[in-house]
Amino acid sequence: xxxxxxxxxxRRAFFVLNxxxxxxxxxxxxxxxxxxxxxxxxxxxxxPRLAAVEGVNRTAAEAIxxxxxxxxxxxxxxxLRKTGAVFIAAEDEDYPPLLREIYDPPIGLYCLGPYxxxxxxxxxxxxxxxxxxxxxxxxxLAAGLARRGFCVVSGLARGIDTAxxxxxxxxxxxxxxxxxxxxxIIWPSENLELYRRITASGAVMSEFPFGxxxxxxxxxxxxxxxxxxxQAIVVVESDVHGGAMITARFAGEQGRTVLAVPGRIDQSxxxxxxxxxxxxxxxxxxxxxxxxxxxxxxxxxxxDPAAAAPAPTDRPAADxxxxxxxxxxxxxxxxxxxALASLTGKPTPQIAALLMRLELSGHLRKRADxxxxxxxxxGSRD
Numbered sequence: 001x002x003x004x005x006x007x008x009x010x011r012r013a014f015f016v017l018n019x020x021x022x023x024x025x026x027x028x029x030x031x032x033x034x035x036x037x038x039x040x041x042x043x044x045x046x047x048p049r050l051a052a053v054e055g056v057n058r059t060a061a062e063a064i065x066x067x068x069x070x071x072x073x074x075x076x077x078x079x080l081r082k083t084g085a086v087f088i089a090a091e092d093e094d095y096p097p098l099l100r101e102i103y104d105p106p107i108g109l110y111c112l113g114p115y116x117x118x119x120x121x122x123x124x125x126x127x128x129x130x131x132x133x134x135x136x137x138x139x140x141l142a143a144g145l146a147r148r149g150f151c152v153v154s155g156l157a158r159g160i161d162t163a164x165x166x167x168x169x170x171x172x173x174x175x176x177x178x179x180x181x182x183x184x185i186i187w188p189s190e191n192l193e194l195y196r197r198i199t200a201s202g203a204v205m206s207e208f209p210f211g212x213x214x215x216x217x218x219x220x221x222x223x224x225x226x227x228x229x230x231q232a233i234v235v236v237e238s239d240v241h242g243g244a245m246i247t248a249r250f251a252g253e254q255g256r257t258v259l260a261v262p263g264r265i266d267q268s269x270x271x272x273x274x275x276x277x278x279x280x281x282x283x284x285x286x287x288x289x290x291x292x293x294x295x296x297x298x299x300x301x302x303x304d305p306a307a308a309a310p311a312p313t314d315r316p317a318a319d320x321x322x323x324x325x326x327x328x329x330x331x332x333x334x335x336x337x338x339a340l341a342s343l344t345g346k347p348t349p350q351i352a353a354l355l356m357r358l359e360l361s362g363h364l365r366k367r368a369d370x371x372x373x374x375x376x377x378x379g380s381r382d
Contacts, residue, residue: 005043013039014089018108019071019209022063025104027055079210085112085183096229102254106207110183113203115174120297121151123226125244126160126236127269134237137261139167144287146173149302153230158188160236175202180222181214223247231294232257234284238272245272257293259284325354329374336371
């Protein structure tokens with residue numbers, strides 16, 4: 001015999017079902033399948049009827065029967081109103097479309113910020129213990145992808161995640177942070193200002209209700225969402241056991257494109273990336289590698305800003321020696337210190353000093369392979 005639940009309409013029932021502790025996304029989706037996608041019917045069901053659904057153990061059944069004691073509905077709704085956050089159910093138009101395709105999609109997401117993931121998205125993830133090389137690479141890669149129209153997705157963690165969000169913001173693009181806690185818990189705390197910047201133009205998302213602290217369980221759950229809402233994932237720095245490797249594994253299982261940035265062979269922070277490349281991930285050295293892998297999206301991406309930019313050397317350097325060096329980069333060449341010394345006849349120490357000044361003035365940049373290349377007058381080759 002069904003039990004009436006007058007306070008639950010369809011939308012509120014999704015909200016409660018998502019927030020109940022002790023019921024994971026796999027069990028939740030099995031329940032919805034068993035009750036023809038009707039969340040209200042789940043809360044009207046008897047204990048024996050619930051127990052008859054595969055995967056529904058006693059804990060899950062008790063949580064549903066006694067949901068009023070487990071989930072403070074009115075309080076959660078009041079927090080939504082006060083914070084300006086919204087709850088997006090899986091059947092809503094604003095739910096990320098690719099996320100519906102994974103094995104265990106969350107039945108809803110808490111979202112704070114104006115952006116909704118509907119267009120192309122790429123995740124950039126990696127180590128919290130980041131090197132200068134990794135941080136710079138993630139930032140430049142994110143900026144380049146953002147300028148092409150990709151939403152840059154990451155997890156708001158220290159290191160690579162932070163650099164990726166910052167790169168997208170600095171390029172004026174969209175970025176989404178998926179967190180492993182309730183939206184009211186900012187972790188790490190030093191990213192409070194970044195959190196505010198993201199919610200002003202992008203979005204912070206979570207499947208967890210307010211007050212949920214991050215732990216060993218929530219981070220892997222967060223990682224599957226990071227991978228699930230994107231067409232591709234790029235790992236910039238990770239050791240072989242890093243959390244980014246978990247995200248990459250989810251991406252592979254979900255049929256997403258996996259790319260990895262190579263690093264130094266003597267640093268453990270790149271060992272995971274090298275393992276991914278050995279296992280078949282695409283080697284990534286810049287935004288163009290991502291665009292090439294996702295060639296089916298080219299019709300809806302923005303043109304490469306570098307293609308329409310004036311030649312890098314159209315902007316003269318202030319010093320004749322610097323200009324002579326800069327002239328060697330006409331045609332888009334990428335040159336090493338030794339090559340420049342050979343071409344100009346100048347000693348290597350003088351070349352190194354000139355390169356440093358040109359890099360600081362925004363005329364050149366040093367690439368991941370150690371060579372230098374010219375930047376456009378706007379300050380970016382991406």
